[in-house]
Amino acid sequence: MDRLHVTATSHWPNYLPEYVARELGYYEAEGLEFSRSAPDDWTQVLTDLETGTADVVLGGLWVPAMYHGRGREYRAFAQLNTRNPKALVTREKVADFDWKDLEGKIVLAPGAGGTAPYVHTAGLMRKAGVDLSTVRWVRDLSGSMLTELFLGGMGDALVTDLVNAAFLEHRQQAFVAIRHDRAGGLMPNSVYYTTDAVLAREDQLVQRFYRALEKSYDWLKAHEAAELTELLAREWPSLDTDVLVGVVDDLRSSGIWEDLRIGEEGYAEWMRILAEDGLLDAPVAYDELVTVVS
Structure with missing residues (x-):
């Protein structure tokens, strides 16, 4: 062996x-x-x-x-x-979500374990024509910390992995607005x-x-x-x-x-x-x- x-x-x-x-x-x-x-x-x-x-x-x-x-x-x-097994979640269910809905909003994107959650999300937003200068980011902190802060009232949307997103939905604490694996392709x-x-x-x-x-x-x-x-x-x-x-x-x-x-x-x-x-x-x-x- x-x-x-x-x-x-x-x-x-x-x-x-x-x-x-x-x-x-x-x-x-x-x-x-x-x-x-x-x-x-x-x-x-x-x-x-x-x-x-x-x-x-x-x-x-x-x-x-x-x-x-x-x-x-x-x-x-x-x-x-x-x-990319990530999702963007919001506190309330959003019908027909569009990336441009994030203009003027605050998005929490973890980064303690790497830069992809922010970079891939921002890349998909740019591709969809979002004016990123209007979006405010909270970055470079752990996913667990940002999830706790989001549930406590910080920001308008949270980038998280699909496992966490599913459990947040199961507990009715947040809802998937869009999934990176589907919206982002390969x-x-x-x-x-x-x-x-x-x-x-x-x-x-x-x-x-x-x-x-x-x-x-x-x-x-x-x-x-x-x-x-x-x-x-x-x-x-x-x-x-x-x-x-x-x-x-x-x-x-x-x-x-x-x-x-x-x-x-x-x-x-x-x-x-x-x-x-x-x-x-x-x-x-x-x-x-x-x-x-x-």
Whole structure:
């Protein structure tokens, strides 16, 4: 058995294929001793990779893109989320929501775990013709803190993940106005990336990991979340499992786990948004950041 450790920016149900592969023995079948960690400070994942504590990072593609040509070179080889599992919620139900409804409003967008919640939302708003100069943002704080502040009366809308959004609706505390996975189309939201040295290993560590995840994807396409009740309860004991089962089936149907390969269409759109927002000088070519494995 060869050890493979993933260091991730979070531990959350949108990463479910990774846990399913472990649960069903797909890593073991590839001769891998799999483990994972999710440090409180997400930037620790880079240190984990550089020191060899971890072999692979699970996080945003914007990190390899921003570092490209700026001191660190990482290669992405798989996308765990084909779409961005985020939503914009409001306190009251909104019929026929339009992004322009946010003009003159205050939007809360978490950023303690990364920049994508704000950047992708702002990119979709610009594409819809919103005058962003009229929108006020509360950013760079944790999702839990901004959710608490939103429920306490701050702002007009909150960017959150689809799991939290579903539980807010379940408790009648907030309501989904628009979903990024549907409104935003394809987008490699969470990807696996590593160094050239790990990719070049003779034991094909990454390739075997990829094959295990492919089996997990295939299983999730063919099975309903109810079959994972025990796994979901064990991994997220603080969440109502019955509600979570429904959320997972919704994520399955949304296409979030449709394709493990990083698609060029979603990649190009995300690079465009990142460059438009100033995180990149220009979009990075697909072949410069992505390695296709099988």
